[in-house]
Amino acid sequence: MSDKYVGAIVMDLNGTDIEVASVDHQFTTGRVVVKTMNRTGQAAGTAKGIADHTLRVSVPIPKTSEPNWSAVLDAKITMEPGDGGGQRETWTGVFLISIGSKYQVEGEAMRDLEMGALNYYAE
Template identity: 65%
Template sequence: MADNYVGMIVLEINGTDYEVTSVEPTLKTGRKIVKTMNRTGKPSGTAKGIEEHDLKIAVPIPKKGEPDWRALIDAKLTIYPQDGGGERQTWTGCSLVEMGSKYQVEGEATRDLTIAALNYYTE
């Protein structure tokens, strides 16, 4: 029996679709190890922390009409599979943290965006 996997994705920011070459979402749980003085000499557990959601997105640079990425504040970002399989992922409260560019011999020039999000949902 063959396994089916999610294929291509579509990136939507505030209702507008964008061409993307890669998306790398990461989650930091914020948990901390609690170190106490005890006979075992080992930490006794963990404390709950504040979750952080970061997305690294690479978008091709168009010849005309590039979006003003600096204005990306409090946006809603949704990723959903193009073929309809899998779950839709949504981040809200998205703001641009860092923007860079990549130019290479083969392939397109890209903008590398680092976006921080306040909330994450799956549907």
């Protein structure tokens, strides 16, 4: 088992740092199958598409001054390595797609945010 873990996950929203509990990243290449009429009855190949980054982000609900999530348009999310080594991952141009809430008997109440990102950097 490795002893290197990801440290803090922080969302920068208009200069305000928001602590993030979890991030799930999904990358879609956008490639599609090209179906053409031919003698073999099989697809001719693939076409290049537009890449897409989708994030599922969970943040604790603060007691006061919760951000206006529906107005999020150009946020930045950064995952920092815990021990100073490893890669830092950053998503920029982050925008909100949908929002939900999760309440538990034990633990914090969370906002579940589905977000899109325009850029991804691994440094």
